[in-house]
Amino acid sequence: MEQIYRDEYHELERKNPWFIARRELVLSLMGDVPSDACILDAGCGTGFLLDVLKGRGFSRVFGVEASASFLRSEWAVAGHGECLPLKDGLFDVVFCLDVLEHVDSDNLMASELLRVLKPGGRLIVTVPALHLLWSYHDELCHHRRRYDARMLRNTLRAFDMERMSYWNFFLFLPILCMKFVKRKVAESSDFVPLPAPLRALALALFRIENWLVKRMRLPWGVSIVAVVKKE
Numbered sequence: 468m469e470q471i472y473r474d475e476y477h478e479l480e481r482k483n484p485w486f487i488a489r490r491e492l493v494l495s496l497m498g499d500v501p502s503d504a505c506i507l508d509a510g511c512g513t514g515f516l517l518d519v520l521k522g523r524g525f526s527r528v529f530g531v532e533a534s535a536s537f538l539r540s541e542w543a544v545a546g547h548g549e550c551l552p553l554k555d556g557l558f559d560v561v562f563c564l565d566v567l568e569h570v571d572s573d574n575l576m577a578s579e580l581l582r583v584l585k586p587g588g589r590l591i592v593t594v595p596a597l598h599l600l601w602s603y604h605d606e607l608c609h610h611r612r613r614y615d616a617r618m619l620r621n622t623l624r625a626f627d628m629e630r631m632s633y634w635n636f637f638l639f640l641p642i643l644c645m646k647f648v649k650r651k652v653a654e655s656s657d658f659v660p661l662p663a664p665l666r667a668l669a670l671a672l673f674r675i676e677n678w679l680v681k682r683m684r685l686p687w688g689v690s691i692v693a694v695v696k697k698e
Contacts, residue, residue, distance in 0.1 A: 480515040484666050485635070488673030489564065489690075490516060492634070492680065493591050494523075496694050497560055502526060504559040509548055509580060510566030517542045529558075533569075548576040553583045561590045565690075568594050568610045573622045581625050584697040590626060592693045594619060596633055600689060602646040619691055626695035632680045633688030637672045642689050 480486045500506075502524045508516050511530030520528045521542070530543030531551055546552040548563075548570050561580055567573040580590055594614045595605070601613055612618075616631060635642070661669065679685060680692060 477513045477515065480513065482666075484661075484670035484673055488670060488677060489593060489634075490519065491674070492677045492692060493562060493564060493593065494519070495677065495681065496591050496630070496692070498589065500525075500560055505529075505557055505585075507531070507553070507558045507561045507583065508543075509551065509561055509563045509576075510569070511543050514543050516562065516564070529553075549579060551579045551583055555582050556585050557583050559585055559588050561588065563590065564593045565595065567592065567619075567622065568605075568612055568614070569608070571611065573612075577622050577625065581697055586697055588697050589629075590623075590695050590697070592619070592623065592691075592695070593634070594691050596635075596688055596691045600643060600646055604646075614691055616691060619693055623693060623695050627698055629694040629696055630680075631691065631693040632684040633686065633690070634676060634680060634692045635673070635689035636676055636679075636685040636687065638669070639688055 480490075503526055505527045506520060506525055506529070508514075508520075508528070508530040511517055511532050514530050514532075517528050517530050528542055531546040531548070531553070532543055533545070533547045544552060548566060549572055561584055563576075563580060567576060570576045584590060595610065596614055598613050598615075605613065614622075616633070620628065620631065676685070676688075
């Protein structure tokens, strides 16, 4: 990830509707987890989610982040997703949020995530969707790929699939148009400042989607979310 974007990331996690809604969605997909459950955020970035989990009363939260310069949380260590510096079968819940697209071998990282989960443990994954949405933003973030549902299902084939859906459905067409225009005129991140009314509208749409994703599979979107379990 480029430094210019990295410097903005923590503030984006705090204020951007996409980050807020994604966080609310993945936390709701954890299920009924006791406060002493062991939780890992694999590719934790600045550790924002770890702080949120601590604030919700979870006492055993840990993070791994490949970029030492990006790492800020006291509950996280440096490490690469394709070789996690963790023992087997430690975690009840693992988050892997927009990380698989960064690694050279997503299959290898999936096997590492499987290894560190306890039997019956749950893995919650998000990835960017659909190659036709590829833009300079993907290059800025050092993405290797975008996924369709078949690709992600294949990457997670060693797990039991509980739920998978596209996400960011309502804004798909506007974002597709924006990406097409930006290919012609600019090189910049997709995260642009929004006035307060648009932020509120976007967050409301995302929250409707979060409600839908827990009840049905949306047919397309800018991202994919999946919940899988270790047998």
